[in-house]
Amino acid sequence: MKKILSILTFTLLFNLSSNAEDFIKNGIAYDINSCGATVSVTHSDRVKYRGDIVIPQTVEYNGKNYLVTAIGRSAFQRCMEVTSVIIPNTVESIGSHGFDNCRNLVYVSIPNSVTAIGTSAFIECTKLPSIVIPNSVNILGINVFMLCTNLKEVTISNTLECIVQGMFYECTSLREVVIPSSCINIIDNAFEGCRNLRHVYVQNKNAYIAPGVFNRCDNAVIIR
Numbered sequence: 650m651k652k653i654l655s656i657l658t659f660t661l662l663f664n665l666s667s668n669a670e671d672f673i674k675n676g677i678a679y680d681i682n683s684c685g686a687t688v689s690v691t692h693s694d695r696v697k698y699r700g701d702i703v704i705p706q707t708v709e710y711n712g713k714n715y716l717v718t719a720i721g722r723s724a725f726q727r728c729m730e731v732t733s734v735i736i737p738n739t740v741e742s743i744g745s746h747g748f749d750n751c752r753n754l755v756y757v758s759i760p761n762s763v764t765a766i767g768t769s770a771f772i773e774c775t776k777l778p779s780i781v782i783p784n785s786v787n788i789l790g791i792n793v794f795m796l797c798t799n800l801k802e803v804t805i806s807n808t809l810e811c812i813v814q815g816m817f818y819e820c821t822s823l824r825e826v827v828i829p830s831s832c833i834n835i836i837d838n839a840f841e842g843c844r845n846l847r848h849v850y851v852q853n854k855n856a857y858i859a860p861g862v863f864n865r866c867d868n869a870v871i872i873r
Contacts, residue, residue, distance in 0.1 A: 689719035699730035706737040720747045738762045761785045782806045812839045
């Protein structure tokens with residue numbers, strides 16, 4: 650039963666509604682979550698996200714204050730004019746495809762409140778140079794940073810147990826990565842095509858490295 654509940658929780662986190670927004674405030678669209686007290690940032694056909702985005706901790710609508718607790722599924726997908734995003738420390742999750750194809754995104758802050766980042770959340774953010782996955786994060790969807798071709802610096806949560814499938818696939822600017830001791834599994838294709846990768850420091854000597862993890866990483870040296 651506990652396993653089933655965990656799967657349901659994971660599904661809810663990463664499939665937050667991307668339908669028509671409940672309201673728009675200061676150029677950001679929101680969905681009111683089912684609890685009625687919190688909101689998720691969402692996609693809207695009526696809002697053109699661009700430039701530097703600062704998401705507030707709380708937002709007022711119809712005389713009520715709501716806590717901003719999530720970046721919803723596909724919230725900023727294909728918002729190619731967004732250059733930076735400041736996420737407040739009230740946000741607990743970033744939904745699947747949240748920043749998919751934000752090709753001019755050069756900075757995003759992920760606060761210590763975030764525990765889960767969904768599938769392909771940052772796929773093809775081709776100008777993003779660095780990312781810090783805070784220690785609060787313990788759930789990642791697959792392909793989360795796939796094709797971030799300018800990604801050079803990565804700091805990985807030291808609570809993360811798995812480097813997921815396709816996590817850094819074709820991150821061709823990545824040269825060095827430290828995989829923390831918490832990690833016990835490095836899954837298929839996680840670093841495939843990172844052709845400039847030179848050093849991979851695996852701090853857990855017993856971590857399982859699946860076949861194909863370092864396909865087409867011809868110069869990578871694995872240091873345990």
